[in-house]
Amino acid sequence: MIKFEGVVKTYPNGVQALKGVDLSIEQGEFVCIIGLSGAGKSTLLRSINQMHQITGGKLTVDDVDVSTLKGKELRRFRRNIGMVFQSFNLVKRTTVIKNVLAARVADMPLWKSLLGLYAKQDKIIALEALDQVGILEKAYSRADQLSGGQQQRVALARTVAQQPKIILADEPVASLDPVTSQQVMSDFVKINKALNITVIANMHHVDIALKYANRIIGVKEGKIVFDGPSLKVTNDILKEIYGRELSDDDLMGA
Amino acid sequence: MSTKITVIEQLKNEPKNLGLKALLILGLIGVGILGVVYIDYNGFTEFGLTVMWNISKSIFTPNTALLFGEGKNGVLFLITETAAIAFLGTIIGTIVSIPIAFLSSRNIVPGWMANIGVAFITVVRTFPAVVYGLMFIRVTGPGAFTGVLTLAVASVGMISKLFIEVIEDLDPGIIEALDAAGCNGIQKVQYGIVPQLMGNFASTAIYRFEINVKYATILGMVGAGGIGAPLIFAITAYRWADTGALLIGLIIFVLIVEYGSAKIRKKLATGE
Amino acid sequence: MDKIKKFFLPKPIVLTNGKVVQPAMSPMVYVIPILLVMFFYSTSLTGFALGTLINRGSRFFDILVKMFPPNFGYFTKVWTPMVVTLVMSIVGTLAGAAFSIPAAYLSSENMVKSPLIKFIVRSIMSVLRTIPLLVLVILFLNMFGAGAFTGMISLGVFTFTIMTKMFYELIDTCDMGPFEAIESSGASRVKAFWTGIMPQLWGQYISILLYNFEMNIRNAAILGYVGAGGIGILLNDRLGWRAYPEVAMILLVLMVSVYLIESLSRYIRKRLL
Numbered sequence: 001m002i003k004f005e006g007v008v009k010t011y012p013n014g015v016q017a018l019k020g021v022d023l024s025i026e027q028g029e030f031v032c033i034i035g036l037s038g039a040g041k042s043t044l045l046r047s048i049n050q051m052h053q054i055t056g057g058k059l060t061v062d063d064v065d066v067s068t069l070k071g072k073e074l075r076r077f078r079r080n081i082g083m084v085f086q087s088f089n090l091v092k093r094t095t096v097i098k099n100v101l102a103a104r105v106a107d108m109p110l111w112k113s114l115l116g117l118y119a120k121q122d123k124i125i126a127l128e129a130l131d132q133v134g135i136l137e138k139a140y141s142r143a144d145q146l147s148g149g150q151q152q153r154v155a156l157a158r159t160v161a162q163q164p165k166i167i168l169a170d171e172p173v174a175s176l177d178p179v180t181s182q183q184v185m186s187d188f189v190k191i192n193k194a195l196n197i198t199v200i201a202n203m204h205h206v207d208i209a210l211k212y213a214n215r216i217i218g219v220k221e222g223k224i225v226f227d228g229p230s231l232k233v234t235n236d237i238l239k240e241i242y243g244r245e246l247s248d249d250d251l252m253g254a
Numbered sequence: 255m256s257t258k259i260t261v262i263e264q265l266k267n268e269p270k271n272l273g274l275k276a277l278l279i280l281g282l283i284g285v286g287i288l289g290v291v292y293i294d295y296n297g298f299t300e301f302g303l304t305v306m307w308n309i310s311k312s313i314f315t316p317n318t319a320l321l322f323g324e325g326k327n328g329v330l331f332l333i334t335e336t337a338a339i340a341f342l343g344t345i346i347g348t349i350v351s352i353p354i355a356f357l358s359s360r361n362i363v364p365g366w367m368a369n370i371g372v373a374f375i376t377v378v379r380t381f382p383a384v385v386y387g388l389m390f391i392r393v394t395g396p397g398a399f400t401g402v403l404t405l406a407v408a409s410v411g412m413i414s415k416l417f418i419e420v421i422e423d424l425d426p427g428i429i430e431a432l433d434a435a436g437c438n439g440i441q442k443v444q445y446g447i448v449p450q451l452m453g454n455f456a457s458t459a460i461y462r463f464e465i466n467v468k469y470a471t472i473l474g475m476v477g478a479g480g481i482g483a484p485l486i487f488a489i490t491a492y493r494w495a496d497t498g499a500l501l502i503g504l505i506i507f508v509l510i511v512e513y514g515s516a517k518i519r520k521k522l523a524t525g526e
Numbered sequence: 527m528d529k530i531k532k533f534f535l536p537k538p539i540v541l542t543n544g545k546v547v548q549p550a551m552s553p554m555v556y557v558i559p560i561l562l563v564m565f566f567y568s569t570s571l572t573g574f575a576l577g578t579l580i581n582r583g584s585r586f587f588d589i590l591v592k593m594f595p596p597n598f599g600y601f602t603k604v605w606t607p608m609v610v611t612l613v614m615s616i617v618g619t620l621a622g623a624a625f626s627i628p629a630a631y632l633s634s635e636n637m638v639k640s641p642l643i644k645f646i647v648r649s650i651m652s653v654l655r656t657i658p659l660l661v662l663v664i665l666f667l668n669m670f671g672a673g674a675f676t677g678m679i680s681l682g683v684f685t686f687t688i689m690t691k692m693f694y695e696l697i698d699t700c701d702m703g704p705f706e707a708i709e710s711s712g713a714s715r716v717k718a719f720w721t722g723i724m725p726q727l728w729g730q731y732i733s734i735l736l737y738n739f740e741m742n743i744r745n746a747a748i749l750g751y752v753g754a755g756g757i758g759i760l761l762n763d764r765l766g767w768r769a770y771p772e773v774a775m776i777l778l779v780l781m782v783s784v785y786l787i788e789s790l791s792r793y794i795r796k797r798l799l
Binding site for chain 1 (some may be wrong): 701703706707708709710711712713714716717718720721723725726728729753
């Protein structure tokens with residue numbers, strides 16, 4: 001369970017990205033965070049695995065106070081949390097399987113990771129992850145030869161190969177076309193259901209978020225202004241989150 | 255899908271790259287054996303550490319009279335002389351390289367002519383600068399003049415090779431456009447070719463200047479002027495205070511050249 | 527002052543609609559005079575004399591003429607030192623290249639969070655880089671005596687200083703995405719660097735390694751001059767004795783070696799990039 005209690009994040013330049021966030025997310029939920037860009041969605045997401053350090057309040061994951069973690073403890077903690085990015089963040093010049101295996105280096109002795117000696121077990125985990133997102137046959141292709149949707153699936157497989165309890169997705173489909181976006185989102189749902197992994201995704205496109213998430217969190221100016229099941233999201237609520245009528249830009253047209 | 259591959263099958267499909275790995279390992283072993291056979295280790299002399307310590311210390315305890323001294327033995331003069339050698343060598347090398355490069359570019363002259371030019375450049379390039387130095391010293395005697403000639407010739411190889419690359423990358427569209435606008439030959443060169451080439455040529459020349467500054471210190475060894483010879487004499491005679499003064503001068507000078515060269519080249523590449 | 531400025535400004539262009547456009551002052555206006563002043567100052571300082579060159583320049587070609595025909599029989603004496611030169615260049619380059627990876631990591635803007643560490647490592651590397659190869663050779667001659675071992679160590683240290691800079695510049699401009707992703711999975715920064723950054727850069731790394739190797743083969747000729755092994759000793763000795771046909775043979779062997787190595791490295795680079 002992830003629990004925010006009055007979490008505050010102020011950047012060194014004085015910008016206050018989170019202004020006292022209270023929130024709790026149970027294991028196995030599928031949550032989408034929506035809001036204008038700059039509302040604090042990304043900060044909220046990245047504070048969970050401490051890629052951004054919070055500056056106030058308390059944030060616990062399975063009763064561990066994450067802001068107190070440092071060095072080795074922080075790294076061990078992060079192994080349970082996978083992350084997917086808008087720009088996939090793959091090494092494009094290398095093969096798909098090597099990208100997925102990168103998720104295993106955290107658990108390997110340093111010398112083995114330097115020599116790239118992956119155990120057979122790790123390779124099987126990586127291939128199974130690729131199978132789960134349906135691109136097993138691409139395992140030995142170079143990542144840059146794949147389409148955008150396939151690359152995002154590789155990134156998802158990398159996260160799955162990490163065998164996490166939580167997956168954080170920062171705008172996972174924002175650089176994909178509508179059809180591919182739907183496929184990638186279905187993969188997220190599949191993994192959420194099959195492995196009982198909590199998925200928390202920032203979404204730019206409201207319609208996609210509503211279609212796939214069980215729960216929607218609306219963020220506005222560093223505060224949570226809506227938190228509830230996606231079925232209960234009305235036009236009025238969206239108007240409040242966005243402070244204006246939705247434009248075509250906020251929808252993928254799916 | 256009946257053709258769907260399983261995880262275990264795919265695991266077996268892993269490309270092993272055995273050939274490449276074997277080549278790499280054999281190569282390393284081969285180099286190791288050759289190293290053991292051909293490179294003799296003559297033992298370690300602790301006196302070397304003393305020398306290293308003294309050189310490092312000398313930078314903080316320089317001979318200030320030499321460092322700030324005027325006249326032909328002062329560090330300032332030696333640095334200026336080194337800079338002058340490198341500068342002249344670069345300028346002459348660049349001027350000589352321009353016609354050579356044009357006469358060796360495939361989009362300017364016929365293929366056979368370009369081949370001759372490129373072959374000539376390759377030959378010029380293969381000789382180490384010191385070889386030219388040792389030859390020129392028999393022409394002009396020891397001194398800065400020899401250094402200039404050496405660096406000029408040594409620069410021609412690299413500069414003209416890089417110039418050719420720039421010329422062969424010329425955008426012919428611009429010339430065509432000027433043709434269409436009714437420009438004459440000189441105007442075509444002035445408005446179509448020069449603007450495309452100037453920046454790259456200048457950048458190459460500055461880069462070579464940076465290299466020549468470093469070579470100029472080496473050429474001192476063969477008697478071609480500059481700060482190299484006094485520095486090496488000071489070290490071999492264990493005159494540490496002098497070594498320190500010369501090293502400080504050299505380090506600051508090279509750092510300034512590196513910094514300036516990077517700045518100007520960046521400006522040329524990004525257009526301010 | 528304004529008048530002077532106006533004098534150098536290009537002619538204003540009058541457009542058909544009557545507007546006047548003033549083109550910017552070309553930098554040539556001050557670059558050319560500066561270059562000219564530097565040129566004349568340098569010629570007087572270095573004792574540059576076109577007359578001497580014209581009068582005695584033929585001597586350069588005299589030497590070239592005396593080189594023909596090369597003493598091909600001398601090859602039996604040339605090839606061993608050439609192999610020594612090659613081996614010490616290869617080992618030196620490889621060793622320097624290997625050490626340059628951790629040094630580049632520590633100098634990189636992207637990898638090292640502490641500005642202090644980065645500043646210290648970069649400063650040390652900058653100063654080391656300014657030290658001429660010959661000074662390094664003399665230093666190591668004092669430690670290891672005359673011979674190829676000294677040459678190898680000198681080339682290694684020299685390559686290390688140059689490659690560190692070339693490589694940290696590459697690290698600073700590479701895609702940090704994979705690094706972020708792998709670090710977020712709980713890997714240490716070193717592991718994330720090795721699995722997320724290095725695979726992007728291997729091609730370019732090998733490319734700068736080969737560039738340094740080519741340079742080192744040429745440099746190896748200098749090393750011999752001060753007694754650090756290889757073909758340079760022979761070259762210096764034969765030049766001293768004015769045994770030009772033998773010099774020609776040495777140069778020929780050097781030329782062929784450099785040509786082969788350049789061709790090979792061009793081929794490898796093409797395959798890599």
